[in-house]
Amino acid sequence: MAFNKFKPEIWSALLLVALRKQLVYTAFCNRDYEGEIAEAGDTVRITSVGRPTIGNYVPGQTVISPETVADTQRTLVIDQSKFFAVQIDDVDKRQAKGGIMEQLKDEAGYALADVIDQYIASFFTSIQAANQLGSKTVSIATPTQAYDNVLVPLKVQLDKANVATQGRSVAITPDLHGVLLRDPRFIKVNESGTSEGLRNGMVGRAAGFDILITNNAPNTTGQEFAIIAGNDRAITFAEQINKTEAYRPQSSFSDAVKGLMLYGAKNVRPDSLASALVTVTA
Known part of the structure; x- marks a missing residue:
């Protein structure tokens, strides 16, 4: 069995942490959305409310009537789907001193962050x-x-x-x-x-x-x-590492890991x- 200690849920969570540590352009993003990301093409909901009216208050005279603040709901399409797949030869694995999984996680997180940063940066045209x-x-x-x-x-x-x-x-x-x-x-x-x-x-x-x-x-x-x-x-940004799997490629003597990253963004306040x-x- 490939990577005996491999736990997909734990690896996905650690990879997401490593990814977020590398992102720069998420300084312009929030994750204020509702919904679950399961597959590419899914949509999540973004709800925003308007500003209330500010009025003068005179004690004993002003009658306060609560205002119904208009809200708007928009959808964010998860239209970006990226994968990675890496393998470690059995010989190399035996010669390594350890920490291979940790290195793989960090490198995969860095590579994904680089691609996502470029994607978010492209929203400068929507300002x-x-x-x-x-x-x-x-x-x-x-x-x-x-x-x-x-x-x-x-x-x-x-x-x-x-x-x-x-x-x-x-x-x-x-x-x-x-x-x-x-x-x-x-x-x-x-x-x-x-x-x-x-x-x-x-x-x-x-x-x-x-x-x-x-x-x-x-x-x-x-x-x-x-x-x-x-x-x-x-910008509202939503991401999910949807799948990580360990497997043995048939064409080599090696352990491999592949992962699927789904994400999307929308400039809601240009x-x-x-x-x-x-x-x-x-």
Whole structure:
């Protein structure tokens, strides 16, 4: 029997944890949905409510009548289906010192996270038009431009859109991060004096944002990349590692594991994100 100690339910749960540890763009996502994911093509429900009316209250005079707040329900289609399948030769397994399953879990989680991050990042095209700042150029020779020409305009646009300031993040490229490192207004994580918020890809804070570094920023053209900023109210994301199985391939003397990942996302609040198309020049 392949992998005598293999437990599908435990392995799936550990793989999901490893996956979530690697994701960066889920900083712009929530998992506020109802329903179960069993197969590709399934749908889950997203329910959101409107804002209540705020009125003046005069003691002894105001009669309060509760308001029925309108709610809307949308569906999220689980339209992404990805798999992995890896094998370990019996000879290699005997020569290994151990920890093979742990390594497989981590590597599979990293590979899936890389694909999912690219998928979520592609939603920059669904940001409302007013929050798309267009092309920006940042010169390495003028490091203040990253802060002044990119981060501050993104912050101002989110402020204008009434996006909550708490929990704001921005995902930037390594090149843009390199420019920010030379600006004293950028607070590096190791100099922040706190361990709070040390999460996936976070490298510091600036202009009210948690700064996240990623290699998955969408490449729009040439050396131009989409920089996304906002909070986790924008995109609803649902994922499920649907199946993991251990088996013995007939064509080799090896143990193998395969897994199926189902997921989908929907931008339910396009005004909660902002973007800039940034080119870093010499």
